[in-house]
Amino acid sequence: MRERTFAPSRVLIYLIVLLIAAAWLAPLAVVVLNSLRTNEEIAQASMIGWPKQWAWGNYAAAWSGFCVAETCAGIRPYMLNSALVTIPAMVFSTLLGAVAGYAVSLWRFRGDTWIYAIVTLGLFLPQQMRLLPWTIVLRDIGLINTLAGLVLIHTIQGLSFTTLFCRNYYVAIPHELIRAARIDGAGFFRIFWRIILPLSPPILIVTVIWQFTHIWNEFLYGVTFTSGQQQPVTAALIALSAAVADIPQHGVQSAAVIIAALPTLLIYVLGGRYFVRGLTAGAVK
Amino acid sequence: MTNAAAMKPDRPALPEWVRRLPECLMIWVPLLLSAAHLVSFSLWTIWISFTPSTLVPVTGWVGLRNYTAVAASRNWQIAFDNLLLFGSAFVLLSAATGLILAILLDQRIRGENVLRSVFLYPLAVSFVVTGTVWSWLLNPGLGIQKLVHDLGWTSFKFDWLIDRDMAIWTIVIAAIWQSSGFAMALFLAGLRSVDADIIKAAQIDGAGPIRMYRRIILPSLWPITITVVVIQLQFAISTFDLVRALTNGGPGIATQLPALVVYDLMFQRSLLGRGAAAAVLMLLILLAVLLPYAAWRYLQRRRASHA
Numbered sequence: 001m002r003e004r005t006f007a008p009s010r011v012l013i014y015l016i017v018l019l020i021a022a023a024w025l026a027p028l029a030v031v032v033l034n035s036l037r038t039n040e041e042i043a044q045a046s047m048i049g050w051p052k053q054w055a056w057g058n059y060a061a062a063w064s065g066f067c068v069a070e071t072c073a074g075i076r077p078y079m080l081n082s083a084l085v086t087i088p089a090m091v092f093s094t095l096l097g098a099v100a101g102y103a104v105s106l107w108r109f110r111g112d113t114w115i116y117a118i119v120t121l122g123l124f125l126p127q128q129m130r131l132l133p134w135t136i137v138l139r140d141i142g143l144i145n146t147l148a149g150l151v152l153i154h155t156i157q158g159l160s161f162t163t164l165f166c167r168n169y170y171v172a173i174p175h176e177l178i179r180a181a182r183i184d185g186a187g188f189f190r191i192f193w194r195i196i197l198p199l200s201p202p203i204l205i206v207t208v209i210w211q212f213t214h215i216w217n218e219f220l221y222g223v224t225f226t227s228g229q230q231q232p233v234t235a236a237l238i239a240l241s242a243a244v245a246d247i248p249q250h251g252v253q254s255a256a257v258i259i260a261a262l263p264t265l266l267i268y269v270l271g272g273r274y275f276v277r278g279l280t281a282g283a284v285k
Numbered sequence: 286m287t288n289a290a291a292m293k294p295d296r297p298a299l300p301e302w303v304r305r306l307p308e309c310l311m312i313w314v315p316l317l318l319s320a321a322h323l324v325s326f327s328l329w330t331i332w333i334s335f336t337p338s339t340l341v342p343v344t345g346w347v348g349l350r351n352y353t354a355v356a357a358s359r360n361w362q363i364a365f366d367n368l369l370l371f372g373s374a375f376v377l378l379s380a381a382t383g384l385i386l387a388i389l390l391d392q393r394i395r396g397e398n399v400l401r402s403v404f405l406y407p408l409a410v411s412f413v414v415t416g417t418v419w420s421w422l423l424n425p426g427l428g429i430q431k432l433v434h435d436l437g438w439t440s441f442k443f444d445w446l447i448d449r450d451m452a453i454w455t456i457v458i459a460a461i462w463q464s465s466g467f468a469m470a471l472f473l474a475g476l477r478s479v480d481a482d483i484i485k486a487a488q489i490d491g492a493g494p495i496r497m498y499r500r501i502i503l504p505s506l507w508p509i510t511i512t513v514v515v516i517q518l519q520f521a522i523s524t525f526d527l528v529r530a531l532t533n534g535g536p537g538i539a540t541q542l543p544a545l546v547v548y549d550l551m552f553q554r555s556l557l558g559r560g561a562a563a564a565v566l567m568l569l570i571l572l573a574v575l576l577p578y579a580a581w582r583y584l585q586r587r588r589a590s591h592a
């Protein structure tokens with residue numbers, strides 16, 4: 001252990017780190033403060049300032065009052081849309097990815113390395129390459145402009161990530177464990193249920209957090225395949241800023257931004273450790 | 286082979302393939318759907334890029350005409366130049382910021398966990414939120430410039446958002462804010478895995494901290510640096526939401542990027558063939574980054590297994 005000293009170089013290090021940290025927090029602070037200022041106050045001064053009177057009403061207006069594209073229900077319906085897309089897609093892609101990861105790492109079957117290699121290529125293929133085909137597929141199966149369509153897209157595309165995460169975690173499980181269970185007559189599902197799943201919580205938490213954040217924050221598919229009342233909240237935020245461009249309501253808009261960012265921020269605060277693990281796991285593909 | 290069935294004589298033995306059907310379905314259906322959609326969607330988009338499709342996909346062959354049309358368009362040229370500038374500036378600056386943050390956090394400072402969370406939290410919010418917030422901060426009539434004017438320094442100018450030549454830098458700023466933390470996390474992991482014995486030996490030899498970083502620690506980080514650069518480049522190439530929320534490609538088309546051109550061609554101008562061609566060009570740009578990286582990774586792994 002090094003003793004704590006007040007050497008000038010240590011002071012300098014703290015100074016720099018704290019300055020950068022302040023710069024990183026500033027945008028959040030600005031939006032939080034703005035969400036509590038009245039629209040008029042912001043219009044007179046600037047976006048950066050301390051509330052003169054606390055306008056808590058901004059949140060109520062953002063949640064269920066203001067108008068996006070001729071409907072005045074706030075961002076509540078869009079938050080609901082995002083939740084109805086994110087949660088099922090997160091559950092499906094995680095479960096299917098866990099089974100697939102288990103199959104390619106421990107069960108092994110003919111062609112497993114090939115299909116795994118193709119599936120992981122999905123991490124790299126730009127979304128733009130899939131936009132037109134998805135449009136046609138969704139139209140043909142009648143899911144264009146529906147939340148179910150987005151769930152389908154995110155489930156299938158999420159499989160690339162979830163399979164990779166789970167597979168990389170499961171390869172560390174000793175094969176003897178599986179072999180012994182098979183000799184005892186346990187089948188694919190029983191081994192998964194009894195052996196793999198109880199070992200899985202750490203990776204499932206990482207996967208769930210990753211998928212939730214990813215799908216909640218997704219914009220391109222949301223804006224391409226849904227419109228009007230079916231849009232997720234990211235697309236609705238863009239529609240909102242376009243709708244109020246003439247008469248800005250920055251107080252209410254700030255509150256809407258905070259509400260839209262809250263679910264993923266909460267997950268980050270609660271599961272930060274797993275969030276970072278997902279980031280680095282995704283990086284060292 | 287039919288161990289399980291043999292142990293339960295009360296149940297009639299099902300044929301092997303029927304017994305194994307559920308697991309086969311569970312294994313193959315999701316994996317095949319995923320693999321099939323990747324392959325068929327890519328091939329289909331590539332094929333469309335060679336057809337004269339406009340409003341709807343049609344058959345036919347126009348050779349490279351869509352590609353030459355896209356490449357000759359001002360929209361794409363600006364987007365491509367922007368990508369070069371944005372890509373290199375963002376990648377270099379965010380890697381540098383991440384490295385500096387990682388080195389600072391590695392000095393056994395108090396509150397490291399809290400600070401790390403502060404630098405990483407932007408990654409949890411969407412690019413739409415990031416773009417919207419920065420569009421307010423950088424808006425000269427609303428944000429930083431307005432604040433400084435109100436404080437009395439009225440000649441202060443910070444209007445990159447509406448300056449054709451500088452607008453692309455606003456996207457660089459927002460992107461650095463959003464994802465330097467990611468570079469920091471990777472670099473920090475790298476710094477923590479530097480062999481402690483080597484550091485101790487160098488300390489005994491009397492190496493100062495600067496010398497130690499230059500000679501021992503930083504050189505050991507370069508594989509991580511390459512990973513960081515490749516991942517950030519991959520992000521830069523597909524940047525879409527951030528620009529939509531921050532500048533929407535403007536002023537004019539000054540901050541156009543390839544992903545916006547694709548969207549514009551496909552869904553606003555209904556030129557499917559050209560849109561597909563632009564998407565394939567994006568893929569080629571990406572491959573120009575990823576293929577050398579894959580080759581490098583392969584060589585590294587081979588060297589490691591031979592050593």
